[in-house]
Amino acid sequence: MSPESFLQAVVNGLSMGMIYAVVALGLTFVFSLMGIINFAHAALYMLGAYIMYYFFARWELPYIVALIAAVVITGALGLVIERYFYRRARSVLLSSIIIAIAINTVMEHGALLGFGFDPRKVPSIFTGVIQISDNTFSVERLAIGGIGLALVLAFVFFVRYTKMGRAMRAVSQDYDAARLTGANVSLIYSLAMGIGCALAGAAGALMSSMFSVDPYMGVPYLFKAFVIIIVGGLGSIPGSIVAGLILGQIDSIFITWLGNIAQMFGFILVILILVFRPRGLMGTGRA
């Protein structure tokens, strides 16, 4: 691998890693609070992309409006899913997993029926490349990686510095103590689910112009997200961010170096983590 290729791989890995982190954050956030592994995350990612496609590409609304719509609609759907499905099965892990898989399957097949299988294209508002010496960088990837970073920072700010964020962390750390201090746990769960799903929708909307939109587009990213939350530590928000960036680099650098066979390195990392550090890089071990 030439030095130019290595540099391009690193920059691409940062961009992809940031989006991986956004997807994984929503998943790990819901798990850390509610103990639910939200397999429907893949479908919400897909839905966010379709919302971007219809609002921006088809109805020609401004990009920012489409992005906000993706966040709001997937977030609202998350509230509904929590209220009418997960809340009833909260205490039984297996039931919640089956419900999550069922919701994901229904949404994907619904998308197939409603939108068809043909991949859809969302035009990019970030066009062109930046040429530095022999290195070529896509403006779109840099911009979307930057938006991903902004989303991650906004999320971290919310969780660490707002009253609701602190209440969520309190529930995550000690459910009973939080209830005794008057925290509205049902509201917190609903909001957590809404935020988690909104992050998936935002990631899907952002990625829609980089790639294409189809009913099953979320599945590979769900697997990436699972790798990230295991490596980072189940329920660990900083861990998900760090692991997202690590996986982005592994995917980008090793595939550039060794070819497609390097897809396995992410999973090798998972095996090593599970064997030698089961709580993940930054997990508490509580999960």
Added chain:
Amino acid sequence: MAVEEINAKGGITVAGKKYNVQFVARDDKYTAEGGVAAANQLVYSDGVKFVLGPVSSAALLAVQTSIFEPNKTLHFVTSWSSVLGPTHPYTFRISSEPGLIWPGLLEWIKKTYPNNTKLAPFEPNDATGKASATVTLASAKTQGFTIVGEEYYERTTTDFYPIITRMLDKGSNLWTSAGAAGEQGLIIKQAYEKGYNGLLAGWGSSLFSIRDIAGQAATEKIFIAFLSMNYASPNIKPGQTALTQKYLAKYGKDAEMTEYVEHAYDTINAIAQAVQTAGTIDDVAAIIKALETIQLPLTQGAAPLGGQQLYGIKRAFSKQYGVSRIVAGKWETLALIGPVPVP
């Protein structure tokens, strides 16, 4: 449409008795698992005698010897050459001969784009991709192309940057691919973003779908589409023009006329004629013999089954295929390639 036309004429006449043709569709989901489920339904529940498909090689390999052959179900496919041969007497290939696609296409590229000689297959890592790469590499070697590498990707890949970077490092300026439309669209888009100045010769039956994903500038600069027929092109055969007019009249002017429409239409008509010639709907050997001996009523022009030399058994419909590019926003079919009949 073919079934309706046959039935409108009173159906198929077999030994003096008229039979209507019944059409049953099952979805193989373009997967091996889906192929097994669909084939089981068709053969054991629906009781079909002739199957059009499955389209994907993976699905065909899953059902060919396990379901179709034990039941002597004639199946008409578009998969790669390895599915044909004397050990698979019930398998027929209805589209352009894959063993001849790459030799013909590479010969055409060599004449048309003489500077694009550094070739590298860029394929999905499944049966379709491996078969395509094997034929491509064999053809490229005999025609004097320099092979600078070969790369494979997972079908679920969306970020091709790392593999494209590898291809660019190798200095390739001619990529070949039998990937799906969505994959090729993303490869073209991302290669364009990374400044690729060469060509990608890829399967382009959905050329506009590929363009919609890749963008017009990228597609016009990079993409050569094989198995890509613009049925509004002046370069196609009169029979194809007539079929296109019928198809659009029936399904609306916005319907997409593709090679699959032609293949399916031809297959139904070929089966009908073979059954009538054989004078039986149950004697599979007699129907096969009829298929091997009659001039098949193909849209491009009547032609016999071919493939004796290539496979040791006549099982290939003799079709030419189109090579197209998008030029100034228009889908131009530049040439029809392939020998008739297939040797």
